[in-house]
Amino acid sequence: MYDDMLEEELNKIIETSNNNILITDQDGIILYSNPKLWEIYGMKSDSYIGTSVYQLESEGLLAPSINAIVLKEKKAKRIMQETKTGHVVMSTGYPIFNKEGHLVRVISYGQDQTEILQLQDQFEQLQRKVKGYQTEVEDLREKELDYHYLIARSNETKHILKTIHNVSKTDATILLLGPSGVGKSTFARAVHDQSNRKKEPFIEVNCSTIPESLFESEIFGYEPGSFTGANKQGRQGLIEQADSGTLFLDEIGELPLAMQAKLLKVLQEKKIKRIGGKKENHINFRLVAATNQDLKEMVSQGRFRLDLFYRLNVIPIQIPALHERKEDIPLLIQHYLEKTNDKYQKYKKIHPSTYEVLTHYHWPGNIRELENLIERLILTIEEPIIFPEHLPQSITGQVDPPEDSTFLAIEQECEENFDLKKTLENVERQLIAKAWKKCKTTYEMAEHLGISQPTVIYKLKKYKKYL
Known part of the structure; x- marks a missing residue:
């Protein structure tokens, strides 16, 4: 009576356990098992009690059998198994010895690692993507067109760099256009660094930061005693400082109209005269200008000189927003x-x-x-x-939903569903469907998804009705 009760309790413990349990005797005969265990292997749960694990191993149903390995080596072991249903199982087996030291039982636990490995695969794919970005950064640094401050992966930026490379050896005036913060000064520096003037000064002037009352003296310089408060030795202007090098006028749309006329004269005659001076000095510089404003519209409004606009607009380069x-x-x-x-x-x-x-x-x-x-x-x-x-x-709160984002797809699934298995399956199905539309062959799909080609074929069969 007591033994029957003990037997019944043991069966109930095994049956209701969250672990997948298999117990065999010293000959490998199955005595107890958890019904969930057989589901992983695609087998019926009630037909294997009394069967030898050696027989199941020979039939390829338990390949290899952790219980058989423990019986042979007489010590605890752990292995990874891949089942015919596509599951990956981590099996751990423990020997049980009697008082005489004879092995009498083997108890093993099987943990389905499939979902964990799928999550790991997705994470590794993201890591590979980031590693690829890092590699590209290093490659870009070594190329002639790209410096440590110029990074290009998009076709738009590559086209800009190619244009800069083609015109940098000339003295043609460049007008950089684009919204604030897109890196116009960085591209201006690239023009200088790839030009024949790269060993000469690169003078950057932000036209929006110099007060109008000081603009002329800052740009053109002045002779000693030209005005009250002037330096006794006089001062070289920013244009003179750029002699033989590159003058970069940022935010040129903020240039006062009076200064626009004087700048135009300098560009036409290549001569400059300081405030209070009588002598004109020849000047040789390459001009790069930049603005976030519509200069054509400013011309129509009378706020920018048309003749200066044509002088600047020799090679316009539009830099798109990030x-x-x-x-x-x-x-x-x-x-x-x-x-x-x-x-x-x-x-x-x-x-x-x-x-x-x-x-x-x-x-x-x-x-x-x-x-x-x-x-x-x-x-x-x-x-x-x-x-x-x-x-x-x-x-x-202002992220645009991408068409092909694993991260956001998972987030959306998690909001709608708390079933981990179902969520992973839905995300996997979406990725397979997108790869199927994008790629021409299963080999291309495998490379795109970061999995093997046989796995691609298996997944296509699995999700066939959704494609």
């Missing part, structure tokens, strides 16, 4: 992460899912906003890895 060249964003993030870590002796990293969020943010402040954000995160976040939850609400 959100229009999303491919550059991960590279820029990595660049400023390394730069800021090095500056403050930090070792912060950015999680792949954070890259996804930042890539699909609108970036109204463009590269300047991105650089400032990275510096703020590195200095204010205590954790070694920066996750999406560390980002300001102003960013996470």
Whole structure:
């Protein structure tokens, strides 16, 4: 009676356990098992009691059998199995000895690792993507067209760099157009660094920061005693400082009309005369200008000289906003992460899912906003890895939903469903469907998804009705 009760309790414990349990005797005969165990292997749960694990192993149903291995080696063992149903199982077996030291039982536990491995695969794919970005940054640094401050992955930016490369050896005037913060001064520096003047001065003037009353003296310089408060030795103007080099006039739309006329004369005659001076000096410089304003509209409004506009508009280069060249964003993030870590002796990293969020943010402040954000995160976040939850609400609340984002697809699934298995299956199905539309062959799909070609075929059969 007591033995029957003990037997019944043992069966109930095994049956209701969350673990997948298999118990055999010293000959490998199955005495007890958990019904859930057989589901992983695609087998019926009530037909294997009394069967030898050696027989199941020979039939390929348990290949290999952890219980058989423990019986042979007489010590605890752990192995990974791949079942015919496509599951990956981690099996751990333990020997049980009687008082005489004879092995009398083997108990094993099987843990289905399939879902965990799928999550790991997705995470590794994101890591490979980030590693690819890092590699591209290094490659770009070694190329003739690209410097440490120029990062290009998008076709738009590559086209700009190609144009700069083609015209930099000439003295043609370049007009850089684009919204604030897109890096116009960086591209101006690239023009200088690739030109024949690269060993000469690069003088940058922000026309919006110099008061109109001081503009002429700053730009053209002055002779001693020209006006009250002037330096007794006189002063060289910014245009003179750029002699033989490059003069970069940023925000040229802010240039006062009176100064526009004088600048035009300098461009036409290549001569300059200081305030209070009588002598005109020949000057040789290459002009690069930039603005975030519509100069044509300013001309029609009478706020910008038409003749100066034509002088500047020799080679106009339009620099798009950052959100229009999303491919550059991960590279820029990595660049400023390394730069800021090095500056403050930090070792912060950015999680792949954070890259996804930042890539699909609108970036109204463009590269300047991105650089400032990275510096703020590195200095204010205590954790070694920066996750999406560390980002300001102003960013996470304005993320455009991408067409092909694993991260956002998972987030959406999680909001709608708390079943892990179902969520993973739905996300996997979406990825397979998108790859099926995008790729021409199963081999191309395998490379795109980061899995094997046989796995692609298996997944296509699994999700056939959704394709």
